[in-house]
Amino acid sequence: MTPNQEPLHIITDKKNLRLLFKGEEIFAHSPEQPFVYAGRGTGNYRMFRGNFHISERLKELVGLQDWDLLESEPNRLVIRFSQGCSIYHGRKSHYNLILQAAVVSDRLELSCTTETETGQAPQYKPNRWRFHFSAQTNEQVYGCGEQFSYLNLRGRAFPLWTSEQGVGRNKKSYVTWLADVAEGAGGDYYWTFFPQTSFVSSRHLWCYADCPAYSVFDFSAPDHHELYFWDLPSRFVFGLKPSMVETIQDQSAYFGRQGMLPDWVMEGVILGVQGGTETCEHKLAVARKAHVPVVGIWAQDWEGIRITSFGQRLRWNWVWDQERYPGLDRAIKTWNRDGVRFLGYINPYVLQDHSLFQEAEPQGYLAKNGEGRTYLVDFGEFYAGIVDLTNPEAFRWFKGVIKHNLLDFGLSGWMVDFGEYLPTDTVLYSGRSAELAHNEWPALWARCNYEAVQEWYQDHPEKQGQIVYFMRAGGPGSQKWCPLMWAGDQNVDWSEDDGLPSIIPAALSLAMSGHGLHHSDIGGYTTLFGMKRTKELFMRWAELASLTPVMRGHEGNRPRDNWQFDSDQETLAHLARMGHLHRALLPYLRTLVVENAERGIPVMRPLFLHYEEDSEAWHIKDQYLLGPDLLVAPVLEPARNERKLHLPPGIWCHLWSGETFHSPGPAGMSCTVRAYLGEPPVFYRAGTAWEALFREALTTCEALYPSRPVSKTDAITVQDISK
Amino acid sequence: MTPNQEPLHIITDKKNLRLLFKGEEIFAHSPEQPFVYAGRGTGNYRMFRGNFHISERLKELVGLQDWDLLESEPNRLVIRFSQGCSIYHGRKSHYNLILQAAVVSDRLELSCTTETETGQAPQYKPNRWRFHFSAQTNEQVYGCGEQFSYLNLRGRAFPLWTSEQGVGRNKKSYVTWLADVAEGAGGDYYWTFFPQTSFVSSRHLWCYADCPAYSVFDFSAPDHHELYFWDLPSRFVFGLKPSMVETIQDQSAYFGRQGMLPDWVMEGVILGVQGGTETCEHKLAVARKAHVPVVGIWAQDWEGIRITSFGQRLRWNWVWDQERYPGLDRAIKTWNRDGVRFLGYINPYVLQDHSLFQEAEPQGYLAKNGEGRTYLVDFGEFYAGIVDLTNPEAFRWFKGVIKHNLLDFGLSGWMVDFGEYLPTDTVLYSGRSAELAHNEWPALWARCNYEAVQEWYQDHPEKQGQIVYFMRAGGPGSQKWCPLMWAGDQNVDWSEDDGLPSIIPAALSLAMSGHGLHHSDIGGYTTLFGMKRTKELFMRWAELASLTPVMRGHEGNRPRDNWQFDSDQETLAHLARMGHLHRALLPYLRTLVVENAERGIPVMRPLFLHYEEDSEAWHIKDQYLLGPDLLVAPVLEPARNERKLHLPPGIWCHLWSGETFHSPGPAGMSCTVRAYLGEPPVFYRAGTAWEALFREALTTCEALYPSRPVSKTDAITVQDISK
Structure with a gap:
């Protein structure tokens, strides 16, 4: 950029148009290679237990060849793109895009709207949009939320839809095949709990498309990035800075930053245990005897369990299970005095025929199906209702559940599970289409937890900053509403796409998507199809975890098939060694967490x-x-x-x-x-x-x-x- | 149809157009639901040993909303379809279709051309076309060549591209997964050696699209059939008759009919054996002793063998191997006198560094690669040249090889293997794009054999009608140039998509595609991934074969892993029983073969x-x-x-x-x-x-x-x- 140029700049001739921001080409339009395509299609979403198989019948997709500059001011332009024709049956081109380009807060914003003709046939309302943004041959691309298989996204297409991450995630793996045959659960390289319509490029550019609909970011063409959406994005935002660090800082400032982590979280190891108060007590004693610096007990089954063929599942009624955890209220106090926090579990569903369901349903707090009845989601041998977070009353009610049943009870943190299942045929209180709400759900669910905690802090100022919760599902907005991500449900194996190695691209792609705090289940979670966690895998995973912000264990869905931290004395000793490495790094880690919170530079960095x-x-x-x-x-x-x-x-x-x-x-x-x-x-x-x-x-x-x-x-x- | 109506009839108002043939709606066009869509895209063909993985980057696909009736006569109409707009940058709509509808020989022909504007940018030349033909909700659809997994095609899309048929052909089968992992060879429900852009519908309608390019016939929409082509079909042909029998007779007359089979083929069993003259002699004796009515010995290794990791392969140099088959010339004469024919094998390649390759290459008879050198195709541990059948000299030369090396030598028949591998980057003598020649290749290869045999008959009138050859690959044209199909390479198993059960839909879908003579390898062929042919499978397969036009065995690619006809006395006796059933049916079968040859009614019928x-x-x-x-x-x-x-x-x-x-x-x-x-x-x-x-x-x-x-x-x- 020459100094006397405005940041926003266009170069045009009669037919062609190039838009530049700070001298970098954002897009180049010509009638032969249009910037934008509009069209119509029908999506088909097949969902079974969070595994989505999405296909499309594309009716048409038309390049908008023609353009007019409607307004032109310094740092503000309005351009109409339309089909390369003028009059048809007395109407104007039925596909068009009004693009307003403006520089706001040193970023380029491209706002998108359409002109609708009076009397336009509803068949012509476009619901497919494809944008071709400029790319350089040697440009590298990162982000798109949490990507487990690839860090560098160039050369591939990434469908963006929050869902289960898949089991195996590679069609060449036997486990993937078994999971696919069993229930279409094998997944593929792009399946993720946390998709995001954003990327960061080696051109020092970041780009975010504001569109919750199903979309595909295709970085496989040599000279452009094809961003495809099943709805018109309301806008694109671009940032361009002199370095990669400044670029992601700017992106992070846009999305909103994570808060601090409490010091206690980084002071040692959070044991992932279950089975009741006595079991927790016992395992804590074993760990401490082996010098493991335990800072927390995370018991996901604090609300009780149910056994299914998948393994041990939880009772989704967010109330302390006094039978399974007798005296937990008192035990938590004792542990806290001893420097050990207690963490639990919650998700945005309520189990059919249990107290919260019975409380919520008559109030209309649960989402409906197309027939106006409560939508009961099949989670595998049990059903649950969806708390309708678009209903302000339901949202408030569920915050109350978190404040009363979790925080008042004494939890210092919890796993905020799920968020990625919202069926596309759900009928929501707000009237929002579930096809759009689906990708918005994880952030909304994060916000529910965020607000609950903030409101609770107001009544408990002495606890300010001491609570932590962690999620696997996410999307734009999760950055500010979720303080910590965890990598979800890895296989208890070494596989590149779904085992221990997948943790690093997951953390780093999230880092390139504005979320700088990541951790994983030590040893992985998914224990199916003959997989069993080995001692070696557990130990290597603990090593990796010690060099991430948080060390936390998980027994897996079939605990008895897996090597556990207390399976032998050597494993305990190894965990102690790694836990003390982590603990010793606290001053350094704290600085990094501050850097992430204040400046948006992630803790784990590519x-x-x-x-x-x-x-x-x-x-x-x-x-x-x-x-x-x-x-x-x-x-x-x-x-x-x-x-x-x-x-x-x-x-x-x-x-x-x-x-x-x-x-x-x-x-x-x-x-x-x-x-x-x-x-x-x-x-x-x-x-x-x-x-x-x-x-x-x-x-x-x-x-x-x-x-x-x-x-x-x-x-x-x-x-x-x-x- | 009312009697005073012309067969070709249109109903129009200002915007809409319906075309009827004999009172049946062929298509209904409106600006909202156009009949035809044009666009542009780029195909990507990944090929490894005949396994094609084809994908597309679709640039745009535009409904041609506008139409003008350019000419209108009884039984002849010319309609221009164009984009719903008039003028752009001084040019007309850049996508258009000139459709000439005419009734020819009681059939409806829709010829397709486009108007090209002078100075039209080459970028606008459409290479994608989608046509929406009318369908009824309860309409059933059949054909599309040889389909192994489905007979009734309604509800699914069928990509049409000749290739290997796949090993397993079902992503839920373990064998398919193993084959996919090994070399992407698992295939899917639509993989076939013999695709054809035609279908027959329960409306008594048949439809053929003359287009060799990659195409997809999608019968999954409730109210229309979507036929998608990577090139503009030159025309569509429709026949409509009062019954299904008459409909397929009419279709068969259009494609051309098979000739008669020689009587000897139906008189008993053709043994599939290999290993040399003595082995053949021995196995013949064993079979005869067990009363198997042997009419032929088919020895695919008459030209010699090579051993690869896949199993035993053949030496692709079409010359009698005197070392492996000493005295074969004399043995054939002896067998013939005894009522036993000898059959061999050929395919359209010539093995590198062998005599035919060395003869053909200097003459320019072998197809070239993009660098102007001989295209060497990888067939798995060996390479071969492609006889360029578009070069009239090469075509003539290869007919000579068939006449001299096969027919003069004494073969009464042969397997005409392959035809489905032509790589899309081959450079052909004729200048024809290999992307188009690919699907044409099987029929061209059939024609080479057809002409060789016809020419040879002229010099050997006493042998008229006594030769038989059989192919797996096919396409439009194969009907008249190939007298007999075989089902290709089934697994030696019971699987629905690739084992014994797949034979029936294969035969019947071909029957609905104008080819009425079909048979299979008794016991199947593909013996990989731990599959082994059992005695029971062999026996059941022989039962099915006895009730098809031809009974012929195959040892499979790993003969020693498979149960063979002579593996025990009971199997021999069972084959004798089934062979005699077949032989006893000869008068009936002959009548059916005549009916197929003369009237186009297939022998095996749905x-x-x-x-x-x-x-x-x-x-x-x-x-x-x-x-x-x-x-x-x-x-x-x-x-x-x-x-x-x-x-x-x-x-x-x-x-x-x-x-x-x-x-x-x-x-x-x-x-x-x-x-x-x-x-x-x-x-x-x-x-x-x-x-x-x-x-x-x-x-x-x-x-x-x-x-x-x-x-x-x-x-x-x-x-x-x-x-």
Whole structure:
């Protein structure tokens, strides 16, 4: 951009139009290669237990070839795009787009509306829109919410629809095939709980399309990005900054930032246990005896359970189960005094024939089906009603449930499960089409929790900032209403698309989507089709978790098939070692969490965020930066005692050996380091102000429990051992 | 149709247009629901060893709303369809269709052209066309070439592209998954060697679109059929007759009819054997000793073999292998004198570094790649050149190979393999785009064989009508150039989509596509992923084959994994029984073959062809009529000693028991009959002139070998037994 140019700038001739923002081409339009296409189609959503199979009968899709500049002022333009024709049966072109381009808060906003002709046949109302934004051949693209299979999105199309993430998520995996055959649950590379119509590009550009409808972001064309929507986006927002860091800061400011995490969350390990007060007490004692720095007990079954063929499920009636958890109210107080928080679970459904359902249904708080009756959703051998969050009374009522049943009861946090199932044929109080509300639901559900907590803080100022909840489902808005994401339901395996390795692209793509706080179930969750969590997998996952903001366990859906933290003394000791690493990093992590809250720089960062000149860095999805000063390359494969990794330019010090690597600029270098159990490859940047802290962390760990090579028996599961 | 109406008739008002043929609506056009859509897109063809994965980037697809009647005469109309707009940048609508509708030979022909504007941008040349032809809600649809999974096509979309048929062909089958993972070879319900852009409907209508490009016939909409093409069809042809029989006769007359089969083919069994002259001699002796009425030896390896990881493959150099088949020339003469023909194998490729390749390449007879070099196709551990059948010299040369190396040598027939692999990036002598030539290739390859045989007959009039060849690949034109189809490479299993049961829809859908002579490899072919042919499968397959025009065996790609006709004495005796059933039916079968050749009524017929009033008949794909007088309901599942089936209205006599069933009209009835091994459920129509023949067949069979119940050991494979 030359200094005397306005940020918004167009270049036109008789037929063609190019729109530039700060000198970067946003789109180029010509009659032959139109910027926008309008059309009509019919969508078909097949849903079974959160697994969506979406297809389309496209009727037509027409390039809007013609354009007129309706208004033109500095930093504000109004352009009409229309079909390349003028008069038909006395009417104007029946597809058109009025695009208002304006610079607002140093961002480019493209607002979209259409002109409707009087008497226009309803058949002509377009419900399909495709926009071609400019792309460069070597441009790299990130974001689209939480993406588990790919970090760099270039070269592929990403349908954006919140749903189950799939089991296996790769048609070449046997587990995926089994899950597909069983109930169409295998998924694919783009299935996600947290889709988002936004991306960040290596051009230092971020783009957000405000459209909750089903959409597909296709980054596979060489010269443009095709963004396809089943409804007209109300607007596009673009930010353009001098660096990647500033770009994502600007995006984060737009979406809204996460708050701080309470210190206690980062001070150690949250045990994921269940089974009753005594069991919690017992497991806590076992963990503490092994020096695990326990900061919380997360018991998802605090409200009781039901057994189904899938495994142990929960009783979705958000009331303390006094039979399963006798004396929990008193136990929580005791634990709290002892520095251990208690965390529970909630989701936005209420179980049929239970007290909350019976309270909500007569008030009209539950969403309806097309016949005007309460919509009962099949969750696999039980049914539940959907709390209609578009009904202000229902929303208020459910906030009350959270405040009274969870917070007043003494929970310090909870898993905020689900949000991604809203059936497209639900009839909502607000009149909002469920096809649009579907993708909005996770953020609305986050907001319900957010407001409940904020309102409760007002009555309990002494607890300000001490509550934490975490979600898997998300979308635009989740950034400000959800303080912490978790990666959902990984398989208890090493698979690239759905096992331990998928955690890193998930965290980093969310980081590129404005959400900077991420963690996962240590050891994974989904235990089906013969999968069983091994000791080695548990230990490697704990290593990774220790280098994320939060360490929290989960027994999985079939706990007895899985290796658990207390399955043997060595695992306990390993968890203690990793927990103390995490705890020792608290001052550093706290700084990063502050940076995320105040400046919108995520805690876990892709390498290219700080090393743009390193061309390799743009393609790495199995390493990350934990803040600016730690480089993490976790072991993601079984039976490895070393790991090959990439070091961006600079001088890097291997935490465990103290060995120093001089990585030349600008391309960086690859190296291989020893990676015994207990030694996740971590490097600190030479010259960091945190060097003393990092060295102290090392000393603490080594004092607790030594690292050792992987042995064959580490891959043996509980059940195998029990034979 | 009222008598004073012309066959071609339009009903119009200012905006709408309906075209009727003999009173049946062919299409209804309105600006809101246009008849035709034009657009542009880019196809992506990924091919690996005949497995095509085709996808599309659709740029736009525009309904042509406007229409003008340019010419109107009795039985001839010219209509221009164009975009709903008049002038853009000084040009007319850039998408248009000139449709000439005319009645020719009692058929409706819709010829398609476009008006090209002078100076029209090449970007506007449409390469996507979608036509919406009228459909009735309860209309049933058949044809589209050879369809293995579905006979009734209504409710689904069928991409039409000749390719491998797939291994498993059902994403829920484990074998399909394994084949997909191995090399994307699993296939899907619509994969076929013989696709055809035609269908027959229960409205007594047949429709053919003359378009070799990739296309999709979608019969899933309630009120129209969507026919989608990657090129403009030159024309559509419609026939409409008072009955289904007359409808398919008319279609057959249009495509051209098959000739007669030689009598010898129907007189007994063609053994599928390999391994050399002595092996053939030995197996012939074994079969004859067991009273198998052998009429031919089909040895696909007459030209030699190569071993690959897939199994035993053939040496694609079409010259007698004197090492593997010493004295074959003399042996053929001896066998012939003894009433046994010898059949071989050919395909349209020539093996790299072998004599025919070396002869063809310097002459320019082999197709080229984009760099002007000989296109070498990867067939799995070997490469071969493509004989360029669009080069008249190459075509002539290859006919010479057939005449000299096959016919003069003494072959009485051969398998004409392949035809479906032509890569879309092949550069052909004729300049024809390989994207269009691809679907044309099978018929061209059939024609090469047809002409070779006809020319050879001129020099050998005494052999007139004695040669037979059979193909798996096909398309429009195959009807007149290929005398006999075989079903390709079924799995050696019972699977609905790719095993024994798939033979019937394959035969019947071809019957609805103008090809009335079909048979299959007895026992199936594909022996991979742990599949092994069982004794029971072989026996049931032989039963089905005995009630088709031709009985021919195949050892499969891994012969030693499969049960063979000579694996035990009982199997030999069973084959003898079924062979004699087939042989005994010769006079009846000959009449059917004549009916097919002269009147275009297929030998194997869907039930609805003769029982239109029976609503059930339109949905049956596991039974067929063998001519008008035999109803066949083969056993298609393992471990069954009876079979449930549907009897259309009439009096039916069960062949084996003599029991008579009175099936009431119009709906027919279901019944269950005993179906021991050796007793495929067959019924003859009471009152048939062939009753004595059918009874004699029964007596012959019973004299040879008794039927018996299925036992558990029948399901055990060769390898299991050998343990």
